[in-house]
Amino acid sequence: MTAPRTxxxxxxxxxxxxxxxxxxxxxxAGIEAEVFEAYEHSAAGIGGTFMLAxxxxxxVSAVGLGAEVGRIGQPVGPMVIEDGxxxxxxxxxxxxxxxxGRLMRRAEMYEVLQRRLRETGITVHxxxxxxxxxxxxxxxxxxxxxxxxxxxxLLIGTDGTGSTVxxxxxxxxxxxxxxxxxxxxxxxxxxxxxxxxxxxTVHFANGAKAFFGYWGLADGSxxxxxxxxxxxxxLTPEQARAIGPEGWLRRCRELHxxxxxxxxxxxxxxxxxIETFPRLEIMPxxxxxxxxxxxxxxDSVHAPSNSSGQGVSLAxxxxxxxxxxxxxxxxxxxxFAAYEAMRRPRVEKIAADAARTNNQKASGSVARMVFRLVxxxxxxxxxxxxxxxxxxxxxxxxxxxxxxPxxPxxPxxPxGREGREGRAA
Numbered sequence: 001m002t003a004p005r006t007x008x009x010x011x012x013x014x015x016x017x018x019x020x021x022x023x024x025x026x027x028x029a030g031i032e033a034e035v036f037e038a039y040e041h042s043a044a045g046i047g048g049t050f051m052l053a054x055x056x057x058x059x060v061s062a063v064g065l066g067a068e069v070g071r072i073g074q075p076v077g078p079m080v081i082e083d084g085x086x087x088x089x090x091x092x093x094x095x096x097x098x099x100x101g102r103l104m105r106r107a108e109m110y111e112v113l114q115r116r117l118r119e120t121g122i123t124v125h126x127x128x129x130x131x132x133x134x135x136x137x138x139x140x141x142x143x144x145x146x147x148x149x150x151x152x153x154l155l156i157g158t159d160g161t162g163s164t165v166x167x168x169x170x171x172x173x174x175x176x177x178x179x180x181x182x183x184x185x186x187x188x189x190x191x192x193x194x195x196x197x198x199x200x201t202v203h204f205a206n207g208a209k210a211f212f213g214y215w216g217l218a219d220g221s222x223x224x225x226x227x228x229x230x231x232x233x234x235l236t237p238e239q240a241r242a243i244g245p246e247g248w249l250r251r252c253r254e255l256h257x258x259x260x261x262x263x264x265x266x267x268x269x270x271x272x273x274i275e276t277f278p279r280l281e282i283m284p285x286x287x288x289x290x291x292x293x294x295x296x297x298x299d300s301v302h303a304p305s306n307s308s309g310q311g312v313s314l315a316x317x318x319x320x321x322x323x324x325x326x327x328x329x330x331x332x333x334x335x336f337a338a339y340e341a342m343r344r345p346r347v348e349k350i351a352a353d354a355a356r357t358n359n360q361k362a363s364g365s366v367a368r369m370v371f372r373l374v375x376x377x378x379x380x381x382x383x384x385x386x387x388x389x390x391x392x393x394x395x396x397x398x399x400x401x402x403x404x405p406x407x408p409x410x411p412x413x414p415x416g417r418e419g420r421e422g423r424a425a
Contacts, residue, residue: 008032009152010326011142013130014159016043017106018298018315020113022158023122024063025323028399035117036128036142036150038159042114047106048185048275049224051076054098055395056313062320062399068112073104074218077200084207086260091201095389101309103202103215103224109312125150130164133294140293154332155294158319161281163300170288176281178234179305179355181211183277184248185226190268192216192223192261207259210252214265223265227252228280228306240278245271280306282355285348290336297322302347308354310392318343320397328403341406350392 010026012019015037023033052060052069060069077100081090094100117124129145133155141151157165161176192214195201199218204211211228229251243251249271256262283303289296298315322339329335 009034010154010156011036011140011150011152012156012158013142013165014038014157014163014298014300015124015126016158016160017109017113017312018319019158020117020122020124021060021063021065021316022156022297022319022322024065024113024116024120025320026326027120027122028063029323029327031323031326033122034150034152035122035124036130036144037124037126038129040127042124042126043107043110047110048183048277049103049105049226050312051101051103051309052109053101053309053313054094054393056310056316057099057102058396059313059316059320062397065112065116068116069104069109070099070102072108072112073102074199075100075102076202077195078202080196080201080203082203082205084205084212084259084262092388095386095393098393101393130159130168133165133168135292135294153293154326156322157294157296157300158298158315160299161283161303163296165294166286166296166300169291169294169296170286173286173288174284176283176303179280179282180230180232181228181280181305182231182235182240183226183228183280183306184252185224185275185277186249186269186271186273187217187222187224188265188267188269189222190261190265191220192265205259205262207256207262210255212256212259212262214262222268225262225265225269227256227262229255231278235278237278240276243276245274245276248274248276282351289340289344290333293332295322295336295339302343302351304347304351305354305357307357308350310350310354314347314350317395317397318347320399324397324399324401325403329405334405335403338403338406342403346395 009032012023012033012035015035019035023035026033057066057069060066078091078093080088083089127146130142131145132143134141134143139151139153140155141149142155143149155165157163159165166173191197196203197216197220199216202215204213210230212225214223214225216223249269253266256266281303282305283299283301286296286301289301297318299311302314304310304314321342325335325339326332329338
């Protein structure tokens with residue numbers, strides 16, 4: 001006979017994307033959840049564009065959101081790698097047996113999630129910035145900056161790369177690391193020719209001075225674009241705002257003045273559409289994913305760089321997998337251990353691969369030239385779609401499959417000058 005579940009209510013800290021998916025997955029698993037968001041108001045209408053990959057679509061489908069999410073944004077067609085001079089180095093089609101990923105604005109995804117939370121009666125509290133948590137024999141109490149508190153059986157940190165929950169679990173936990181790149185993006189009225197103009201392909205070019213990505217909008221009205229700009233020291237939000245949209249557009253035009261078709265796309269950009277991300281980050285390996293009744297999910301514990309195209313997809317995967325573990329393993333410690341054992345190898349492998357891509361993006365002109373020379377050969381060997389995409393995009397969550405206990409992972413003290421973490425079972 002299965003032992004009764006001891007986790008009946010979870011406090012989910014963070015109301016972005018991972019938090020609502022976490023709450024919905026818990027509800028499906030029979031566990032009550034409330035979401036606590038630090039900001040005073042919802043994030044409706046806020047945020048840039050991201051890709052939800054096939055594995056991410058599979059994860060949201062597991063909580064009944066597949067149809068709704070599948071209607072927003074536009075499908076991702078073949079990915080074309082270019083040389084910045086108008087030439088094609090390689091092209092990668094998606095895997096035929098998987099649905100295409102989707103490019104969407106964060107605001108679109110957020111709207112779908114908030115609507116489903118309302119429909120299912122899951123409460124979201126705003127203006128609740130977590131400052132501390134106090135564990136007792138029968139539960140855990142979260143304390144917020146406004147003087148209020150809330151009590152539940154578990155506390156789940158979906159509070160992003162600046163996670164407070166992570167520091168409560170382990171005050172010595174690493175912080176997010178700057179990648180050496182900042183991001184600028186927006187929309188252009190420039191219409192691309194052929195497949196690109198119809199939104200059927202997504203293009204990436206390692207230009208002379210910066211990396212450029214672009215794709216035609218599905219309605220044919222223009223082009224979405226972004227530039228990853230090497231920046232040795234991160235800018236503060238205040239410094240980024242001081243440059244202003246016109247200044248950022250001017251800088252992008254200067255960096256891509258010799259890049260085709262970047263210069264044409266940027267020539268027809270309205271500065272009002274510019275969005276700036278002054279600190280692109282990646283999470284180093286986090287030694288402790290959980291302690292007591294607290295556990296981490298999504299960017300708070302495993303944020304890969306934007307180069308992975310997997311940030312949101314991995315976050316929603318982890319939310320659904322944690323809910324399965326809590327459903328099937330009534331002891332929360334056993335559930336947390338199974339969750340970490342299930343997720344850590346996958347997310348750290350993807351993060352490491354993305355870090356190598358970041359290094360290439362931030363490299364100098366000589367390294368960029370070398371990449372352009374070897375890319376065609378790599379596309380025929382190590383960069384084949386089956387080898388590159390299958391392990392990442394082919395991941396599927398079997399909601400009905402029962403989770404079994406594992407031997408807990410025991411973190412050990414980081415070693416070496418670079419702080420590499422070892423682990424022992």
